[in-house]
Amino acid sequence: MSRIAFIGLGHMGSPMALNLLKAGHDLVVFDLVPAAVKVLTDAGAQAAPDARAAVQGADVAISMLPASRHVEGLYLGETELLAHIAQSTLVIECSTIAAESARKVAQAAAARGIRMIDAPVSGGTGGAAAGTLTFIVGGEAEALEAARPYLEKMGKNIFHAGSAGAGQVAKICNNMLLGILMAGTAEALALGAASGLDPKVLSDIISKSSGRNWATELYNPWPGVMDHAPASKGYAGGFGVDLMLKDLGLAAEAALHSRASTPLGELARNLYSLHSAQGNGPLDFSSILKLYKK
Numbered sequence: 001m002s003r004i005a006f007i008g009l010g011h012m013g014s015p016m017a018l019n020l021l022k023a024g025h026d027l028v029v030f031d032l033v034p035a036a037v038k039v040l041t042d043a044g045a046q047a048a049p050d051a052r053a054a055v056q057g058a059d060v061a062i063s064m065l066p067a068s069r070h071v072e073g074l075y076l077g078e079t080e081l082l083a084h085i086a087q088s089t090l091v092i093e094c095s096t097i098a099a100e101s102a103r104k105v106a107q108a109a110a111a112r113g114i115r116m117i118d119a120p121v122s123g124g125t126g127g128a129a130a131g132t133l134t135f136i137v138g139g140e141a142e143a144l145e146a147a148r149p150y151l152e153k154m155g156k157n158i159f160h161a162g163s164a165g166a167g168q169v170a171k172i173c174n175n176m177l178l179g180i181l182m183a184g185t186a187e188a189l190a191l192g193a194a195s196g197l198d199p200k201v202l203s204d205i206i207s208k209s210s211g212r213n214w215a216t217e218l219y220n221p222w223p224g225v226m227d228h229a230p231a232s233k234g235y236a237g238g239f240g241v242d243l244m245l246k247d248l249g250l251a252a253e254a255a256l257h258s259r260a261s262t263p264l265g266e267l268a269r270n271l272y273s274l275h276s277a278q279g280n281g282p283l284d285f286s287s288i289l290k291l292y293k294k
């Protein structure tokens, strides 16, 4: 069994780390929030006083942080973690960040002889808890193979998108589509409800018709339609509006760089931006329904 440093124990990192612990690995964990660390130490992990201490003697280091600035700050900036990681440690960076940031950190790791992959995930908090995440990997094939046994304890599908940063590009394309689909699903359900339909009945119909998608099948935005969905829990937990807004911003930046046209992605970014500005940033992104619901 391996010694794994896990940094960032939020909505996603916590259940992912718990699955590695359940698989029998030794976990040394760190998060800025003590309550997040306690969930893991209660389950048998060891707490480190900081990120540098966490990676000492680790076979693998995994990070799951909010955004590019946190990842760059951890590996290159303030914490300068790359200077404290041994060449024998495999680094798996799972946050959703700009492809450019992922490449920058990966190049710095390579310059120090450290193997690193970007491995952003899809599947939400439910997938993280069930160990059924999809990993979208960028980096060397050899590093992916070294990471595979660990990824398999947290996920079901593992894709190699290409070289460093490619995992992030694929992830951003996916999340732009997710943001559009969730807003579209909310819009359709609100139209049905305003026209006198029961949203649960309408959801059942859509989920067996051509408009079905991940939101209608697993993550319905209408409260009470799916007991397990964040919508039925006051939009608590799940994937934050501000994180979706970050991803739609990354998609917009990628579109600018590549001169691609993303009109629906831009519209979705504006909708989530408006929704966030109304004080909904920390809620789950399916709360975009509030913009439509009478």
Ligand code: NAD
Pocket: 007, 008, 009, 010, 011, 012, 013, 030, 031, 032, 033, 036, 051, 064, 065, 066, 067, 070, 074, 094, 095, 096, 097, 121, 122, 123, 124, 125, 238, 239, 240, 243
């Ligand atoms: P979160 O905000 O719940 O968790 C992030 C954690 O990182 C927090 O506990 C925070 O304290 C910690 N942290 C921040 N800076 C740190 C540092 N320097 N050192 C140690 N800990 C630090 O976010 P989340 O929902 O777990 O998402 C994490 C990443 O996964 C994001 O990039 C997000 O876009 C992506 N993602 C989230 C979901 C989802 O459904 N929540 C799904 C797929 C991908």
